[in-house]
Amino acid sequence: MHIDYTHTIPNNVDLEGDRTLQRALERWQPGFLGWWREMGPEGAQEFDVYLRTAVSVDQAGWAHFDYVKMPDYRWGIFLNPAEPDRRIGFGAHEGEPAWQEVPGEHRANLRRIIVTQGDTEPASVEQQRHLGLTCPSLYDLRNVFQVNVEEGRHLWAMVYLLHRYFGRDGREEADELLERRSGDVDNPRILGAFNERTPDWLAFFMFTYFTDRDGKFQLLALAESAFDPLARTTRFMLTEEGHHMYVGRNGVRRIVARTAEVMARARTDDPARARELGAIDLPTIQRYLNFHYSVTLDLFGADVSSNAATFYTTGLKGRYREPYLKDDHRLQDASYPILAVEDGRIVTREAPALNALNERLRDDFIRDTIAGVGTWNKALREQGIDYTLRVPHKAFNRKIGPLAQIRVAPDGSVLSDAEWQAGQREWLPTEEDRAFVASLMGRVVEPGRFAHWIAPPSSGINGQPVDFEYVRFG
Ligand SMILES: [Fe+2]
Numbered sequence: 001m002h003i004d005y006t007h008t009i010p011n012n013v014d015l016e017g018d019r020t021l022q023r024a025l026e027r028w029q030p031g032f033l034g035w036w037r038e039m040g041p042e043g044a045q046e047f048d049v050y051l052r053t054a055v056s057v058d059q060a061g062w063a064h065f066d067y068v069k070m071p072d073y074r075w076g077i078f079l080n081p082a083e084p085d086r087r088i089g090f091g092a093h094e095g096e097p098a099w100q101e102v103p104g105e106h107r108a109n110l111r112r113i114i115v116t117q118g119d120t121e122p123a124s125v126e127q128q129r130h131l132g133l134t135c136p137s138l139y140d141l142r143n144v145f146q147v148n149v150e151e152g153r154h155l156w157a158m159v160y161l162l163h164r165y166f167g168r169d170g171r172e173e174a175d176e177l178l179e180r181r182s183g184d185v186d187n188p189r190i191l192g193a194f195n196e197r198t199p200d201w202l203a204f205f206m207f208t209y210f211t212d213r214d215g216k217f218q219l220l221a222l223a224e225s226a227f228d229p230l231a232r233t234t235r236f237m238l239t240e241e242g243h244h245m246y247v248g249r250n251g252v253r254r255i256v257a258r259t260a261e262v263m264a265r266a267r268t269d270d271p272a273r274a275r276e277l278g279a280i281d282l283p284t285i286q287r288y289l290n291f292h293y294s295v296t297l298d299l300f301g302a303d304v305s306s307n308a309a310t311f312y313t314t315g316l317k318g319r320y321r322e323p324y325l326k327d328d329h330r331l332q333d334a335s336y337p338i339l340a341v342e343d344g345r346i347v348t349r350e351a352p353a354l355n356a357l358n359e360r361l362r363d364d365f366i367r368d369t370i371a372g373v374g375t376w377n378k379a380l381r382e383q384g385i386d387y388t389l390r391v392p393h394k395a396f397n398r399k400i401g402p403l404a405q406i407r408v409a410p411d412g413s414v415l416s417d418a419e420w421q422a423g424q425r426e427w428l429p430t431e432e433d434r435a436f437v438a439s440l441m442g443r444v445v446e447p448g449r450f451a452h453w454i455a456p457p458s459s460g461i462n463g464q465p466v467d468f469e470y471v472r473f474g
């Protein structure tokens with residue numbers, strides 16, 4: 001399915017066949033570009049960036065790489081091809097044909113799901129807009145811009161659904177997606193983690209590794225939706241999303257590798273000494289990890305949720321790998337283990353599986369994070385460093401659900417308030433940690449050069465060498 005780039009809005013949904021919709025989206029487009037100029041990467045609008053653009057939704061050869069000024073990026077509407085005779089795979093409507101229009105009774109819930117997903121896309125661009133000023137290399141600068149333009153395209157993906165299927169309400173929601181601002185006290189983004197700052201590159205890499213991965217799991221659950229246009233849209237978004245997590249995983253790995261190298265050369269395991277030598281010490285990396293991991297776990301929502309049950313039963317949102325799960329795909333009588341607090345202790349108890357679907361997706365996410373953390377530890381072993389980075393306990397630093405009522409250490413032990421206060425500096429990034437990391441951030445833009453605190457990648461983008469001129473400043 002080739003994408004038509006001859007139109008104002010590139011698309012593979014035959015936009016030209018629906019003039020009203022086309023005009024509505026063409027009215028939204030200047031607002032989007034205005035938002036991009038105001039809230040997109042700071043001071044970078046005139047750079048020529050070696051970006052990939054989707055030219056096809058086929059798995060093989062879907063992307064094209066070339067220099068583009070970001071405001072000229074061809075944001076558009078790309079859906080995976082329709083599966084002939086697609087059937088609903090779960091819930092009360094299992095086996096019925098997938099919906100090509102929104103059933104009236106599910107309109108409000110579907111709109112809310114689409115808006116919540118859509119809101120995260122521009123939010124992350126806003127969170128990351130200052131990073132270009134302190135890039136550790138041209139390679140990394142290009143990568144953050146690539147992530148940013150693709151998050152912009154994901155916003156287009158959700159706005160298309162709102163305009164096409166939700167009439168006037170949908171158009172209003174699409175406008176509001178351009179009005180909220182990450183971290184704004186009066187008009188913030190919808191979800192907590194998307195109002196946090198991404199102040200430095202360690203935070204950026206942790207964000208793309210952990211928080212973009214929440215996006216992956218939400219998209220995978222929506223890729224099963226009975227509402228076929230949503231399923232097809234999210235399937236294509238997942239193709240782009242893979243790169244974002246790759247950037248995060250390798251970014252952290254390169255930082256860890258440099259720290260390990262510096263420690264090995266100086267024969268030290270003293271974090272203060274590692275800092276003196278210009279590396280980010282391992283306890284600081286662990287604290288950033290603890291923060292981004294726990295904030296991301298909250299994004300999956302309450303452990304027991306009647307909304308989650310409704311979304312599943314009505315066919316709006318499925319489970320991770322739904323077609324491969326060997327059960328009845330209805331879950332009326334099934335149960336699922338969740339963590340609960342009893343007498344100030346964490347215990348496991350069974351909850352109705354339908355209500356525990358957020359928790360289940362959170363557990364799927366947790367399993368998926370392990371591989372990356374493993375590659376980070378491998379980078380330590382390669383230098384003979386005896387230190388292990390670990391994801392904290394699921395109950396650590398939670399702000400949503402019953403686990404928010406207790407204080408828990410990264411190892412899972414329940415703490416008094418006083419113990420939490422005393423331990424917090426050891427477990428979460430302090431102002432001083434953030435100031436130290438910020439002190440390392442400087443702008444490195446000579447092709448092939450890298451900031452001292454991060455190792456170069458092992459290969460470049462799209463077969464180009466590592467010292468390729470990924471960004472031209474004109
Ligand atoms: Fe995205």
Ligand SMILES: [Fe+2]
Nearest residue numbers: 212215241244
């Ligand atoms: Fe992403």
